[in-house]
Amino acid sequence: MSLNAAVTPPRPQGPAIAVLQPYFFPYVGSFQLARAVDHFVFFDDVAFIKKGHIHRNSLLLNGQAHAFTVPVRQVSQNRTIAEHEYTGEWQGLLNLLKAAYRAAPHFKAAYALVENVAQHPDENVARKNALAMQRVFAYLGLAQTWSFSSAWPGQGLKAQGRILDIAQRLQARCYVNPAGGRALYATEAFASAGVALRFIKALPLGYAQGTADFVPNLSMIDLLMHCAPAQIVSLLGRCELEA
Numbered sequence: 561m562s563l564n565a566a567v568t569p570p571r572p573q574g575p576a577i578a579v580l581q582p583y584f585f586p587y588v589g590s591f592q593l594a595r596a597v598d599h600f601v602f603f604d605d606v607a608f609i610k611k612g613h614i615h616r617n618s619l620l621l622n623g624q625a626h627a628f629t630v631p632v633r634q635v636s637q638n639r640t641i642a643e644h645e646y647t648g649e650w651q652g653l654l655n656l657l658k659a660a661y662r663a664a665p666h667f668k669a670a671y672a673l674v675e676n677v678a679q680h681p682d683e684n685v686a687r688k689n690a691l692a693m694q695r696v697f698a699y700l701g702l703a704q705t706w707s708f709s710s711a712w713p714g715q716g717l718k719a720q721g722r723i724l725d726i727a728q729r730l731q732a733r734c735y736v737n738p739a740g741g742r743a744l745y746a747t748e749a750f751a752s753a754g755v756a757l758r759f760i761k762a763l764p765l766g767y768a769q770g771t772a773d774f775v776p777n778l779s780m781i782d783l784l785m786h787c788a789p790a791q792i793v794s795l796l797g798r799c800e801l802e803a
Contacts, residue, residue, distance in 0.1 A: 576596070577599045577732040578601065578736045594697070594704060595702060595797075600693075601706075608643075610635050614689065621660040632644050633647050642710050645684055654671075654675060665785075666787065720744065720745050724755065
């Protein structure tokens with residue numbers, strides 16, 4: 561089987577949800593997770609991690625990964641993601657996109673998508689990051705149902721308890737989490753609540769970037785610049801669900 565051979569996207573049994581912090585045009589794994597479930601919840605009422613990836617990622621510049629950061633007003637880990645605002649200084653990122661991807665095969669459409677999100681008047685970090693994912697799904701012709709965890713206050717619940725509460729509120733029968741978070745959850749606790757616990761694992765993928773060696777783990781923006789929508793949809797299927 562070739563690296564990017566078509567596969568059937570995994571689908572859990574019963575109504576399934578995923579809960580993940582809202583990131584700005586995150587890497588492909590976040591989109592694979594969102595596509596694998598029936599309802600995606602942006603975990604927006606948890607602490608903003610200063611050195612995390614809420615407003616940071618990497619692009620391909622001169623054949624190498626190049627980190628970028630979108631300016632956020634008064635970043636504090638004592639406030640939630642939903643309580644933060646972008647400064648509105650987007651021109652630096654847009655100029656970077658032109659420098660990095662002007663010759664990319666899908667630059668025009670991808671740049672327009674990112675520019676549209678960047679110039680949206682709502683500078684709330686959680687909502688703008690959510691908008692980025694929503695616009696990508698629309699661009700790819702994929703349907704999804706979206707919510708924000710702040711719609712259901714946690715009432716003191718932490719970690720696993722909070723996730724189970726959200727799952728039960730949405731009448732989900734399955735919760736899907738990135739494979740890297742296995743240690744955070746106990747299968748028995750989910751089973752006793754009537755919710756199956758599954759983990760999504762990305763399979764190796766590659767696509768033409770115009771470089772000698774493939775540079776992985778970049779922002780979804782890189783895929784949008786180099787790949788047509790149909791190819792991106794196929795790459796989103798390069799993952800597996802594990803118990």
